[in-house]
Amino acid sequence: MNQLIVDTKKLNFSYTKTRKDIENLELKVPKGSIYGFLGPNGSGKSTTIRLLLGLLKKQSGNVALFGELFNSKTRLKSLDKVGALIENPSLYEHLNAVENLKIAANYRQNIPSGRIEEVLEIVKLSHAKKKKVKAYSLGMKQRLGLAISLLSNPELIILDEPTNGLDPKGIIEMRTLIKELNEKYGTTIFISSHLLSEIERTCTHVGIIRDGKMLFQDTVKELKSSKGQKMMIDIEVDKFIDAMTVLEKLQKENTSLVDEFLQIEVENKDEITVVIDALRAQNVKVYQVSIKNNLEELFLSLTEN
Template sequence: MEKIIEIKNLSKVYKNGRGITDINLDIHKGEIFGFLGPNGAGKTTAMKVMTGLIKPDSGDVKILGHSIVEEYQKAMGKVGCIIETAESYLYLTAYENLKQISRYYKNVDDERINEVLELTGLLKYKNEKPRKFSLGMKQRLGIAAAILSRPEVIILDEPLNGLDVEGMISMRNIIKSLVEKENATFFISSHLIHDVELTCTHIGVLYNGRMLNVDTMKNILNNYASLENYFVSEVERNGRI
């Protein structure tokens, strides 16, 4: 299978000793990869390095064959992402927000804007301003912005965090739909084990800045009662508790 994301010997450690150490990981086309770990495990640090927001101490990330360190523009050319928080212009409508973003891309027209609004369930709210939106609606607008340019790779940091049950179900359906309809590959971080289990095809467990294991969801559920059981087993087996 085609490798979409290649992470090699990636490290970034802060002065307080927290961060990530020697991460190695391959993500293949069409996967929904779940980057699973508790708060403070290093998930956001890894994703900031992956998207060029901070520089690694060592190692590299290649996206679609291009190094994030040496070929940043090419590496990020077909990537959509939300890191930490989905931001928007509160004084613009949902449509106007996406219209503003569309100016950065050559092939995004009004038809595409309406398409992503419909896909994310926001079409009927297109003329409303996000200051009136619920957290779930703001997250969906962030997703709409991230997928506007038809990216091949979509990187989402805690996209389910803070959503109610309906919002989580909606977000899962959006992610799965984009894989089916637009052949996207997802890299998703979360500490919400149950929702990762229902969303992702592959799982990587990050704990104290280190990768403990990577496996398919199918293999995990063939050998464990749930993803939570697998996670606890991996943490205990690696002597972290």
């Protein structure tokens, strides 16, 4: 379980001389994990993926896939075990889904002919398999791209922003699909995204990148607990002044007023009722209380300076 499928050491890359786009990146993706690669737009996620696949030439450092250094000698062997979907899927729009899959299957060896139908079934495109890709919606194209990367039953699937342009239903389907692949076949999945909620719900591991530097890398569980047990809550009340006095009596510090909400920190969920009771006792009307997403805060604090 501890084997690393992707392991980079001191990876450096820059498109121009003035700026480092990837700086000393150490990416560690354990076998069997769903690894979420998180970062704001332009932080170097796609660049990293291109470096992993050898599409870009690294300036220094190492990339190891499946425990073997990735170089011109091991390139074919390693890529044989990888399925990748990089940004916009590479599809021939004047051909239909089956033809696109046929081309992808021809490039790889030993793909049984029935596999094309299988992957179409998996991504739920069987009904549109004879339709030209030109007529596909963005979500369908994305799914066909995924089907192409699934063709060879790869050990590692790399998905660059797979939910980009999908509607909520499509996102949920994609999420289920990813989890299923991981659970059923033990496929290691590497997903890049700029949406924290996406990663949080799907992934077991997470790496957060900004300006080409890795800021945090561990399990999602660890990320959640790193913020500690305390949680932030937002309370909407009618009388702010009164509410503030109540909270002061409860010895709540760090109280702040954000967008008409009172924001306070509590030790645990039980304390929320204590706060509400205290407010109601003073006839302060409480319209809503919501727990803020810790991770979101953390992500923002990590990625915004």
